[in-house]
Amino acid sequence: MNVLNFVNAFFSDASHWQGYDGIPQRFWEHVQYSVLALALATAIGLPVGLLTGHTGRGGNALAFIANAARALPSFGLLVLAVLLIGFGLLPVMIPLVVLAIPPILVTTYEAVRSVDPAPVDAARGMGMHESRILFQVEVPVALPLILSGLRSAAIQIVSTATIAAYVSLGGLGRYIIDGLYQRDYEKVVGGATLVAVLALATLALFWAAGRLAVSPGVRRR
Amino acid sequence: MIRFDSVTKRYPDGTVAVDRLSLEIPDRSITVLVGPSGCGKTTTLRMINRMVEPTEGTILLDGEDSRKQPVTTLRRSMGYVIQNAGLFQHRTIVDNIATVPRMLGWGKQRARERAAELMERVGLDTSLAKRYPYQLSGGQQQRVGVARALAADPPVLLMDEPFSAVDPVVRKGLQDELLRIQDELGKTIVFVTHDIDEAIKLGTMVAVLREGGRLAQYAPPAELLSGPADGFVEDFLGADRGIRRLSFFPSTALELTTDAVVPADAPAARIAAVEAPYLLVTGPDGRPLGWAERDALTAGDVPAERLLPYGRPFVPGTDSLRVALDCAVLSPTGWAVAVDDDGRVTGVVSQQTIGEAIRAAHTAGRADGEKVAG
Ligand SMILES: Nc1ncnc2c1ncn2[C@@H]1O[C@H](COP(=O)(O)OP(=O)(O)O)[C@@H](O)[C@H]1O
Ligand SMILES: [Mg+2]
Numbered sequence: 312m313n314v315l316n317f318v319n320a321f322f323s324d325a326s327h328w329q330g331y332d333g334i335p336q337r338f339w340e341h342v343q344y345s346v347l348a349l350a351l352a353t354a355i356g357l358p359v360g361l362l363t364g365h366t367g368r369g370g371n372a373l374a375f376i377a378n379a380a381r382a383l384p385s386f387g388l389l390v391l392a393v394l395l396i397g398f399g400l401l402p403v404m405i406p407l408v409v410l411a412i413p414p415i416l417v418t419t420y421e422a423v424r425s426v427d428p429a430p431v432d433a434a435r436g437m438g439m440h441e442s443r444i445l446f447q448v449e450v451p452v453a454l455p456l457i458l459s460g461l462r463s464a465a466i467q468i469v470s471t472a473t474i475a476a477y478v479s480l481g482g483l484g485r486y487i488i489d490g491l492y493q494r495d496y497e498k499v500v501g502g503a504t505l506v507a508v509l510a511l512a513t514l515a516l517f518w519a520a521g522r523l524a525v526s527p528g529v530r531r532r
Numbered sequence: 533m534i535r536f537d538s539v540t541k542r543y544p545d546g547t548v549a550v551d552r553l554s555l556e557i558p559d560r561s562i563t564v565l566v567g568p569s570g571c572g573k574t575t576t577l578r579m580i581n582r583m584v585e586p587t588e589g590t591i592l593l594d595g596e597d598s599r600k601q602p603v604t605t606l607r608r609s610m611g612y613v614i615q616n617a618g619l620f621q622h623r624t625i626v627d628n629i630a631t632v633p634r635m636l637g638w639g640k641q642r643a644r645e646r647a648a649e650l651m652e653r654v655g656l657d658t659s660l661a662k663r664y665p666y667q668l669s670g671g672q673q674q675r676v677g678v679a680r681a682l683a684a685d686p687p688v689l690l691m692d693e694p695f696s697a698v699d700p701v702v703r704k705g706l707q708d709e710l711l712r713i714q715d716e717l718g719k720t721i722v723f724v725t726h727d728i729d730e731a732i733k734l735g736t737m738v739a740v741l742r743e744g745g746r747l748a749q750y751a752p753p754a755e756l757l758s759g760p761a762d763g764f765v766e767d768f769l770g771a772d773r774g775i776r777r778l779s780f781f782p783s784t785a786l787e788l789t790t791d792a793v794v795p796a797d798a799p800a801a802r803i804a805a806v807e808a809p810y811l812l813v814t815g816p817d818g819r820p821l822g823w824a825e826r827d828a829l830t831a832g833d834v835p836a837e838r839l840l841p842y843g844r845p846f847v848p849g850t851d852s853l854r855v856a857l858d859c860a861v862l863s864p865t866g867w868a869v870a871v872d873d874d875g876r877v878t879g880v881v882s883q884q885t886i887g888e889a890i891r892a893a894h895t896a897g898r899a900d901g902e903k904v905a906g
Pocket of ligand 1: 547573
């Protein structure tokens with residue numbers, strides 16, 4: 312018996328591929344949680360990171376908040392959220408978003424702040440408005456780093472979204488939690504493999520986004 | 533006209549970068565701000581487009597306080613060129629140049645056409661249009677920077693040490709190009725440099741600033757060289773300002789002699805008639821071949837390998853007295869060779885004659901301000 316046998320057995324069982332507990336359904340749920348959490352974290356972290364990076368102000372406060380957020384255990388946060396608001400999607404989103412904001416915020420801040428000041432100075436000197444300087448001069452150059460922040464946030468979300476299963480939601484965490492409970496290790500390994508596959512797919516997606524969105528002049532290729 | 537009226541800039545940390553500066557910058561000419569590092573040149577320049585706001589005093593543009601118009605309108609009427617060009621690395625060359633026209637609402641096509649036109653104007657091959665900045669040399673990037681600043685045809689051009697980061701050969705090319713462009717466009721250019729030679733070469737007027745942003749002297753370059761206001765300016769001009777001043781005297785008035793110029797196939801009698809110890813031998817096309825000792829020549833044949841090199845000739849009318857003197861100093865015989873535009877010898881002139889011409893030029897007073905390529 313080794314892990315590969317588990318994997319093989321899990322995926323070749325036809326019953327695992329259909330129904331509400333089938334792989335496509337659980338996979339899709341997991342993707343949904345992850346995308347939602349990433350969208351929320353981005354909606355908060357990105358604008359704050361862009362603004363503080365552009366003005367260069369608030370960097371210390373930012374680092375403090377980010378480190379504090381990193382110190383919060385996701386599972387503890389989940390339990391707390393459930394105790395406070397009950398079951399549902401919201402208590403799951405809270406730990407995921409809290410987990411994802413620091414890498415997005417801090418990396419975006421650093422990315423914008425470290426843009427070569429010369430083109431920014433040139434842009435300002437030619438009468439460009441500040442918002443245009445940010446979006447047309449700084450962001451295009453900072454984009455590879457900003458994307459890397461989003462990517463590490465996405466990977467962390469994908470692996471941590473398994474906790475949704477603790478509060479009776481779906482996602483790939485179901486296989487792991489149910490498998491552990493039922494001592495069905497085939498299921499546990501299968502679920503973990505699927506999470507890894509999704510993480511790799513996320514990496515591939517960000518790689519493709521980078522190829523498409525980052526100017527060849529910045530990629531230098 | 534840009535006028536500084538008792539302008540002071542004190543930074544929040546207390547540094548007084550510019551101290552009660554009053555300066556009138558004439559239209560359609562190059563005004564150079566020069567001085568040692570940290571003397572407030574950049575601050576002065578950046579107060580013109582309000583990248584830095586003066587603490588006291590006013591800057592007037594054609595008589596109007598520059599704070600009257602919105603800051604972006606003001607900046608869009610002034611091209612801005614900085615030391616390392618500051619190109620947008622995510623944009624192609626043509627799009628970099630088209631930035632301001634696009635900002636002003638021009639259509640993409642028209643802005644690109646204008647950009648291509650400017651590439652030619654600044655001496656860039658249009659085949660570079662689709663490249664990215666990292667694919668260009670430092671000198672080429674700087675040309676793009678100049679083209680970008682000129683794109684919307686602003687009346688004013690502000691340049692902060694634009695050529696300081698490139699090697700001397702490229703820098704000379706960029707300086708010549710700027711003078712040529714200025715001949716064609718007649719912009720009001722304010723040019724910052726720490727290099728006095730660059731200031732003298734480019735400036736119609738030169739403002740020498742000293743530590744603390746105080747104006748030490750404001751004069752045309754020839755006047756600066758002939759009459760530095762004080763010890764600071766004199767030191768800043770360097771030890772060879774007398775020689776450099778010669779750049780402002782034309783070499784047209786030099787008295788050339790053709791006695792010592794003989795064709796390679798000259799008869800022996802012609803050679804014997806020469807009094808000077810050296811003869812300049814010319815080829816059938818009238819171009820110089822080299823110097824020969826008269827006594828060696830009377831023998832009748834002139835083996836080319838026995839000729840002394842004639843060095844670099846000068847062109848009276850184009851070159852300055854400085855170039856003529858340089859030719860004479862470098863010549864193995866102490867005589868400078870004058871040629872016409874086609875390279876044919878028009879005569880030779882000795883160091884002594886050049887020396888007399890220099891003294892005559894000095895006693896005739898200041899150089900007439902007419903600039904001669906030096
Ligand atoms: N933003 C700033 N804050 C404080 N001091 C400054 C600032 N910018 C320039 N200075 C100081 O003002 C003086 C003039 O600087 P600058 O105008 O850049 O000189 P230059 O261009 O002639 O080298 C220097 O002493 C410099 O340190
Ligand atoms: Mg400076």
